[in-house]
Amino acid sequence: MQALDDASLEIRDGERLAVVGENGAGKTSLMNVLYGLYQPDRGEVRIGGEAVRLKSPKEALARGIGMVHQHFMLVPSLTVAENVVLGKEPARHGLFDLRAANEHVLATCRRFGFALDPEAPVESLSVGSQQKVEIVKALHRGARTLILDEPTAVLTPQEADELFAVARQLTAAGHTVIFISHKLKEVLAIATRIAVMRRGAVVADVAPGATSVKELAELMVRASPTPLSPSRVEREPPPGAQLPFSPSGAGGEPPPATRPPFSPSGVEGPSTSLRHARGERSSGSDQVEPRTPVLEVTDLTARGSRGRPALQGVSLTVAAGEIVGLAGVDGNGQRELAEVLTGLRPYDAGTFSLGGTVLCNPSPAALRQLGLAHVPEDRLKRAVVGPMSVEENVTLGRQHLPPFARGARIDFAGRRERAARLIADYDVRPPDPTARMVELSGGNQQKVVVARELDATPRLLVAVQPTRGLDVQAVAQVHARLRAERNRGCAVLVVSLDLDELLAVCDRLYVFFEGRVAGEIARARFDERFIGRLMLGARAETDTRD
């Protein structure tokens, strides 16, 4: 596969350059060339006019280029200072000099204005602080050009703001910062220049002052087979603009029934830009008053993977015909709750009922029988069996039922027929039911998973990070499917670390903090700043639900 196709990029001293583009546009590949991870077949890297061959990250670092990956490369049990000096430890008499390490790291932190305790173990830090440790690590090794791969994907809005302040400080001190990002709004706020990539090439180089989210999105997807605007963008289209796509553009699926974009209770909240959902016209036909609760959980407590309490008395309900989101910084119990609800994690206390049936540590099979569908977070581990074919994966969860089985025997014809239909409905590529799952791209794998789970016409859908790693078109398609399920009367629970995603699709949100529900917010009251504060532990002063 050709990841880059004559991509040219110039990086200037002291700038904050954002590199944007769809999944697979070549952003990360280009940065990996710059960081010495990939060698180009043709073309070259020139630093200060001098052509260099960067054969490894070590050589890139020696030339002052550092990279902070999306997934941090830190040793959780070591301290901040130990992580920063790892691989280049100060020594005295041939022994590791911890005191010198602490002093050096503290000096670096002071110089760049990071408030980090060098002696704190990394595992005790928040995600935002761990990211700062990664940045300090790169700076400590002499990086003058810093590449950040999707740095805000895991941060709260407040933490993202802090990161931007750090970036401004660094560029003010003469460093260069390169961002890879999907979030166009952020890019416009922070970058001094924006490079747009499409199909392996840099197709545009724009100044943030002279462009808009809409224009950037168009540059990113232009000449795609079915041009779509990303869902993250659609929440703030320029006033009066025609919405650039309809959901039917996403692979020929039928447009979901429309509904008013506001809160399920129908209360009109204060007008904010956030609430401008999809420009759907209200049909008024599905104004069914709430609502039969489908999922009811009260005072649930459960332990996490290391035996530490992960859920400490969680109560929530999800009713038929609503999309409820679980927001929170990573590691505050949302993931464990999703595991409890899908039968993958036992709970210690509390009650749990699905569709009126009271359950006691039910198995995944029992839950599926009651109408649960599950889009797991870790696709290759929990959602699909990679070496198996697409059609075999389509049967998972219902492999014992028609049309996939007749008694003990596999119904090959029924399976092929259903798989082919789902592949066509969801525009899975390649459209080959016998292709092995691992041969599909992440977006197409997710299409198969969503197709399979929704094909069971569930009463409750638990979707964890359903659009992680997908490009804008696939994100729009998944979101459209979630809305269609809601409109059909399914209870939908979405767990996501991407607050923008939750704000875009949910009718109601629970914010998690340290294993408890820190607040419950109806769509009418969605406010990014307020939710961000709840995610960081501020108490909800009032019940914001009307």
Added chain:
Amino acid sequence: MTDVTLRARLVRPFQTALPSVLSVALALAVCFLAIVASQGSLWVAARAYAEMAWGGFGDLPKLFAGADASALTRPWGETASKTALLTLTGLSVAVAFSVGLFNIGAQGQMMVGALSAAVLGGKLALPWPLHVAVCLAGAALAGAAYAEIAAALKLERGVHEVISTIMLNWIAVSLVENWLVVGPLRAQASGDNSISGTDEILASAQLPRLLGETSRLHAGILVAAALAVAVWYWLARTRYGFESRAVGLGPEAARAAGIPVAARVYQAMALSGALAGVAGAVLVMGTEHKFPATLGAPYGFDGIAISLIGQNHPLGVLASAALFGALRAGGTRMQLLGVHKSFPELIQGLALLFVAARLVWETLLSRFRREPAASATVEVPRA
């Protein structure tokens, strides 16, 4: 037939089998060179391979020289009895592999199966077909029960099955060969003959010979082939087999899909042990007609190689067992030329090595390939 099914039915099985075929061919070539090196003669090596072929597949030159049909049937009998045992232990390993377990314990399971068949065949008095069925079933049950110990340790206590099955092999050796067969179950000496092993089993418990007295070809090969087809049907055509494969290839995904993972593991391990137990029964009821002083060749361990060379596919196992059964049977004839009979084992070992090495090559190649084709120019200010 559409393009898709054509590809699934014809191209993919061929692609799957090709590496094994190439590995076996490469192993034959390397072993040939080894014989040339050890004998210092190309001619001897060529004749040794010819002898091996005649001894494994039927002595055609002798037949054309005017010998009777036993020139064919005698080698076939030797090949078939080895093939039957290798097929059964290979299937045993392959079935455990389907749920992701590495059953090193086929040897021990085979041993308890062989002892059960010897005891049931010697002590019970039943009419002919029933007696055979009872002995086979008893051996299968004993092997299954022995394998379930390892499954239970794995699922309930987290003991790795490689460790537990190796230890269970030694327990079986100590219990069966070092105590029961030389102690309580030892045959009574009659007359002057000193006898080793257990009592002979009754004629009603013996697997019938198929080609008369000149050939040792017995019904064991039919049992093995039938079980290979049955295991293939179970794995490929039933939902239980599908669920087992899902457990083996993606245990977490199988669990999230509601597949009873533990039940499938117990089931597959029981089947694995039963197949090894039947292998023991076939050895006793078809060839030895008693539990001998020692079980002889380590068929249980050979099963691992057979299964891997057969790509853990029941029909692949049958094919690779047939090939290596023939090479083993014919290999003894290489001794006529002064070439040691263990060279066929070298072929098997090399073929296994090349099959396993293919995984290494593939990983290396894919890593090499994953570096994307890229053409890029990046300008960075002097940093």
